[in-house]
Amino acid sequence: MKYLREMIGETLGTFVLVLFGCGSVAVSVLFNAHQGLMQIALVWGIAVTLAIYLTRHLSCAHLNPAVSVAMVFGGRMPIARLPIYIISQFVGAVTAGLVIYGLFSPSIAAYETAHGIIRGTADSIKTAMLFGEYYLSPGSTAVVSMHLALIAEAFGTLLLVLMIFALTEGCNVGRPDDGLAPVFIGLTVTSIICLIAPLTQAGLNPARDFGPRMVAFLMGWNDAAFPDQDGGFFFVYIVGPLLGGIVAAVFVVRILEPAMKTPPCCS
Template identity: 40%
Template sequence: MGLFQVAIVWGIGIALAIHLTASLSGAHLNPAVTLAMAAFGGFEKRLVPGYLLIQLVAAFTAAAVLPLLFGSALQTFETTHGLIRGEPGSEASAMIYGEFFPNPGGKALDQVTRESLPLWRACLVEMTGTAILLVAICGLTDESNKGHSPVLTAAGIGLTVTILISLLAPLTQGAFNPARDLGPRVFSSLAGWKSLPFTFNGQGWWLVYILGPMLGGMIGAAAHRYLLAPAYRRASAPAEA
């Protein structure tokens, strides 16, 4: 499966999830979205802890289903490539759960490859991607935006995710979602990879995939609130006689 196929499947999946949950919870599938909306979008702060907990539990549960569906294929891949879970090189198979940088692409990462994407740049990638995602989410859901269309909102957000994954996943696997990374990362640690998911990239597991998206989400939501939202309101205001 090529990168765009992966990206479009993610995009369609997110669009469907938004359609299914928007009227129930506001379709908060991502802690970076929840925190950004609480800070800049009027989301009730008292609800934040519960949302974050459910997002993390849901991501962990989804990861726990993967071995039931693809366990045999994963074992075949590991046997074929001589991978032992938890040992150097097993990041090539652990990547089906949590993210690693540079994107392993199903291969073990040598030192030269690892040095091609320094920690600060990996953080910037995830931060930038999440900021763009929040700008899109806020803009597409802003009722003062004349281009706002409830029918197309979910599709627009899904396409944004598709574009971001297509562009940035070759660098960091394109998480843009702390729960989507942390839940499966914890599961992989329990499923045989031991400490590798939390040590392979050093502090990068949380700086890149937890802190980066959270900061990026705040930046994107702030950009909408202070730059785009006022422009939308001015554009939609009736012209003076």
């Protein structure tokens, strides 16, 4: 089957990324297992690193629709492959969401009972957050409008895609060894989460957000899984990362790569 290895790579890699990443959020909320943003951010960075090492020989390990779209705009991947990559990424993310729900369903129910949460009501966002991000999250002290949240997600994804291009671009002689690139991409994710998670919980990846969020919707959270009636979910966590990835790709191709290929003035 054409593109089979790419399908396997993107599905498996996105599954691992979302399983470990969302799993860290779940155990933090349900069991108070992690203390502070940095610990969760580190787990997400490790998840990204492991997922890339696992699958980059199969599909170059995009694991994110925003990265795949950026690769098309940057001329690194033909557009014909894009639907296969995006579908596989969403399949992997949904599967991870289902596994997380299967593992923690009894604990989620117990948590809801202990805290008087009725699933499907507005208050159940507190447990729906195990699956999807919320830029208007309960208990947050951040003041965030939909427009600011969109900009934050776009900017965070721009930084991520910029570093991916820089760490894998042959003309960047300052990049680390190819074998270490996944580690630095994971550290980039950790750093970006530490920066923008207080505003949007740092999605940076439409598949990572929509896949588990859809699982929450199907498992009884209903409107609490998609609480923003103004389209905030779509614009912030889908459009924002895609725009950030596209801008990063255009910047790299039009400005950064030509600058890297120009001999330094001191040579």
